[in-house]
Amino acid sequence: MGRRSSHSPGELRHLILQSARQIVENAGLKALSARAIAKDVGYSPGTLYNVFSNLDELLLTIQGALLEEAVAELEAIPPGPDSKADVRALSDAYISFALRNRELWNLLQQHTPKPGKISVQLVDENFKLIIALLAGAIKPLVKEAREAEIQQIAHSVWASIHGISAIAVAGKISTMPIETARPCVATVIDCFLCKLSQAS
Numbered sequence: 001m002g003r004r005s006s007h008s009p010g011e012l013r014h015l016i017l018q019s020a021r022q023i024v025e026n027a028g029l030k031a032l033s034a035r036a037i038a039k040d041v042g043y044s045p046g047t048l049y050n051v052f053s054n055l056d057e058l059l060l061t062i063q064g065a066l067l068e069e070a071v072a073e074l075e076a077i078p079p080g081p082d083s084k085a086d087v088r089a090l091s092d093a094y095i096s097f098a099l100r101n102r103e104l105w106n107l108l109q110q111h112t113p114k115p116g117k118i119s120v121q122l123v124d125e126n127f128k129l130i131i132a133l134l135a136g137a138i139k140p141l142v143k144e145a146r147e148a149e150i151q152q153i154a155h156s157v158w159a160s161i162h163g164i165s166a167i168a169v170a171g172k173i174s175t176m177p178i179e180t181a182r183p184c185v186a187t188v189i190d191c192f193l194c195k196l197s198q199a200s
Contacts, residue, residue, distance in 0.1 A: 013051050015041045021062055025103050029110045032059075056113045063111070064122030066104050070097045071129045079137070084193050086137035088186070091161050094130065095185045098165035099178060105169045131158045141196045153196070160188045 007015060019040040023032050034045040034055065052058040077089050098105040113120060135154035142150060167173055168181035176184065 009051065012041075012043070012047070016048055016051055016058070017061060017065070020058055021065075021104065024062070024107055025101075028103050029059075029107055056111075059107065059111045060113055060120060060123060062104070063108055064126060066101065066107075067123060067126030067130075069101075070094065071126050071133075073097055074130060074133050083137055083140040087134065087141075087157070087193060088189055090134055090137055091157070091185050091189045092182065094158075094161050095165050095168075095182050098169055099181060102169045102178075105165060109166050109170065127158075131155055134158055138196070141193070142199070153192075157189070157192055160192075161185050164188070 016037055019037045020032060023036055023040070032055070034048050037048060038045040048058075052061070074090055074093050077086075077093055079086050080089075108123075131151070131154050134157050135150050138153055138157070139145075139150050142153065145153075164176070164181055164184050167176050168178045168184075171178065
């Protein structure tokens, strides 16, 4: 336990987050506990609660950071002259990110914070940013639509992609093995785009 005083609060926070994330990636949420993290970083379990008020806060911080990474990947996709291609590219990047980070993505579905205890602001904000990116790509395809309609379409597209990602990474439904997730997303997006073309 000689490491207890060898890290600043910021360094310790980073170590705990890194350890927790690695445990989830390697063995899933069921393997995560304050004791497991403490053993990994060389501190007592009580030290964790000097940094995070509880595991809810720790898990939400991991979720928020994961979604920030997803947003960064989607924002890095340069918009092109074809808005349909932009929607397809954003959708494919979203499902690809989820599949590359399967156990961590599963955490979004498996962990629900206790009501009123921990803020979910960071998670919500990043989902909103993703929906905004989709809305930006969709807008040129529905030029006569009001902003509220564009947002509704973007929410529907996101919910469809996210639903497929949740089913695929959970691995609990045999009719959607993980390798079918990207083709399923492509099919759903093509259906949306076809519908939008008919309506415009």
